Structure formats: structure tokens, C-alpha cells
Amino acid sequence: MIAVSQLCVTAGKFCLANVSFVIPTGGHAVLMGPSGVGKTTTLEAICGLRRIESGRVVIADKDVTQLPPAARGIGFVPQDGALFPHLTVRENAAFALKVRGQSPANILSRVNELASRFGLKQLLDRRVTDLSGGEKQRVALARAVAARPPVLLLDEPLSALDVPGREILRQHLQRLREEEKITILHVTHDPADAEALATQVISL
């Protein structure tokens, strides 16, 4: 569950004021609105990457407003994926598990599971710089959900993909939500994404 109430964020001259919404556990909310209205800022504030002036952010029944990003239990996929270029696909996918000090056996098993789910098996030892746009987004998705966060935030993950790539990623997102009961907040410009995936639409 994600509950945002009366969220206010100021960044330079930009001001995001009084944003409120609730996404129930297992929901897939699509956040829409014109460019520059503050969709990405909202995601960043929920992640803990922007200082919140006022308001509250509750994730899985826990008030995380004052917590650092690491303690919020959020998987975040930014617009360009922001993969770690010095690591392989395997190392990217294992990143959150390594940071948490999980055993090599656990990491291996979870990475293999993610590779099967997101069709990355043949790519595991490749450098991420050599991947196509769709492959990169699948790696970013695998990396974001590896530590099983209760919440996944997506910033226009499909915008740079071709039509078949979009369809594949939509299917992955659909299955991910159904199988892992993860709550998704998804920024998009494309009404087709809302139609295919959304359980609710939030307009800014």
C-alpha cells in the first residue's frame, strides 16, 4: 500500500503542492499529467530523493516520510533505467541483495529466478552497455524487485521502447503484480499503458 497525503515539495522555482492519493496493496496506479506538472518529483519524494516540505508518505502501513531511501522498501526504475555501467547484468540484478549481505547461495537462486522471469538468462554475463533499450528496462526492473520491496515506482519505463518491446514489458509488469502482490505506481504519458495495466488512474 502507498498512501501519500498533503505532499508538498519545493525544488528551486518549482512547487508541488498538496498531492494526496492511496494505492491499495497489489494495485497498479498510473500517474498521468502534462509535462512539468511534477510526476517525477512525486516519485522522487516517495523514494526519499527529494526533501518533503510537508505531508506524509506511508508505505506498507509504515510512515517513511523521514526515513532515508534505503529504509523505505521501494524499488525504483527511473526513465532511462540508470543501470550501473561498470557491472554486468548479473551484478546489476544482484546489487540490492549484495548490499543487504545475503549469502551467495541466496543471491544466485534469486538472480536465476529473476533471469527466468524477465527473459535475461542469456544476458547475465553481458555488460549492460551492450543491451538494447528493452533489455535494459528488464534488467532495471529485475534489479528493482530483487530484494522483494513491497512497492515499485516506475518513471515512464516504456517511453523509449518500440511497440513489441512495450508489449513484452507490459506483460512482465502484469505478471509481477499478480505473482508478487507488489504495489505499483507508474508514471506514463501513454493512455494505452493506463488501459492495459492500471487498477486506478491518478491525475496531477
Added chain:
Amino acid sequence: MFHRSRPFLAALALLGGSYALLIVCMVAADVAHLGSRLPEVITQVLGTSEFRDSLLLSLFSCTVAATLSVLVGVPLGYLLAREKWRGRGFVEWLVDIPVVLPPLVVGLSLLMLFQLKVGGHSLEDRLNFFGLRVTYAVPAVILAQFVVAAAFAVRTLRLTFSQIPRRTEEVALTLGCSRAGAFWRVALPQARRGVLGAFTLAWARSLGEFGPVLVFAGVMRGRTEVLSTTVFLELNIGRLDAAVAVSLLMIVVSLLALGLVRWLGKEDAL
């Protein structure tokens, strides 16, 4: 395809190439000066203990100075590139000073810093009390090289970190890293080529440093003598052949060092 305009490219090559030609001519003039005596003079110079001591001290002091430069360059470059803080512009300006200052002024300022008496004792006196001698000793050579080399390392690393997207570090934070963890696991590994470049630049600057070493460490044969001071000493006593031979050997040492670091960089990229 990018349009190839022969006259335009030829004009660029002529202007830019003139600099490369100048370097080639300078080295060729060194070689031509010695002519057929080159192997004999080089062998003679290599055989002297003064040259070997000077070479060893140069390799040692340049490596220490370059390592220290990277040690201060990484944190300062990162802070200047990533964070907005009061006084950032002032610090940026401050660390560029050694780049533009005449080298002798750097040496003189170091000398003043260590010799100025505050409360009856200079910094040198206080260090001497603990058995550490800096001025006119090996630490002065390293410090003189470090002050200038570090400015170049900071510039290189500031540019390196500013070219690494902040987003990757932010994602690392959401994946469970602390700020320091994101730096170690994500920012620094991405900056490794920049770190290597900063080390190389600092090392090369240190090898060529003469003015600050001359003033702060002196030119004492076998004690504070590095390759650049060897050239100066040989010229001073009228041994032009030896000065040219040491210069040529310095060029070889620099090329070997730069080649080694570039090769390491390529290995790293594989």
C-alpha cells in the same frame, strides 16, 4: 556520413600538426646534439650513482605525490562536482591557484609556511622536534611536487564526477545503500578511468616539477636531487652532453610510465 571537406581538414591538420611537429623537432634536436656519441654518453650517465639515486628518488617521490594527489583529489573532486555548498566557488578558485602560479612562488610559499616563526617556533622546528625534517629534505621534494600535481588531479576528478549521472547513485540509495555505500559501490567504480587519468597526470606533472623543488627542497646532489634538478645541475657545471642525455632518459621514463598507465587502463576496460 559526416561530410569530409579536404581543405578544411587539411587546414586543421596543418595548424594542430605544427604543435606535434614542434615536439618531434625538440626531441630530435636532443638526439642530434649527441649524434653518434649518444650510446656512449647515455651509458656514462646510466653508470653514475648520482643519476641512479636521482632516478630512484624521482620514481619514489612522483609515485607518493601522485598517490596523495588522488587521495585528496577524489573527495574534493566529488564534493565540487556533486554538492552545492557555501564557499564552493571560492574553493574551486583556490585549488586552481597552483595551476596558474609561477612555480617559484609555490616553492617560496612552502618555504615561508615551514619557516615562519609563530610563538617562537616555526612549523619546521616543531616537526624537527619529532625527528621529521621537511625543508631541504626528501619530504620537501614530495610536498613541492604534490602541491602542483594535486591541483591537476582535482580538476580531472571534478570533471570525471560531473560526467557520471547522479541518477545511478540515487538508484543505489533506493536499493539499500547509504550515501557512502553509493559512493564506494557506484560512483567511484564508474570514475576509475578518471582516477587513473588523474594519477597519470599528477605523476607526469611531478616528474617535470622543478621550480618549487629548487626553492623548497634545494638542489643537493644525492640528497634532494630528482631528474629535473639533475638536468639543472649538469647544465650549471657546463656538462651539456650529460644534461641532454638525462633529458632524453626523462622522456623515455615519462613515455614508459604513461604507456604503462594507458595499458592498465585498457586492461581495465576489457
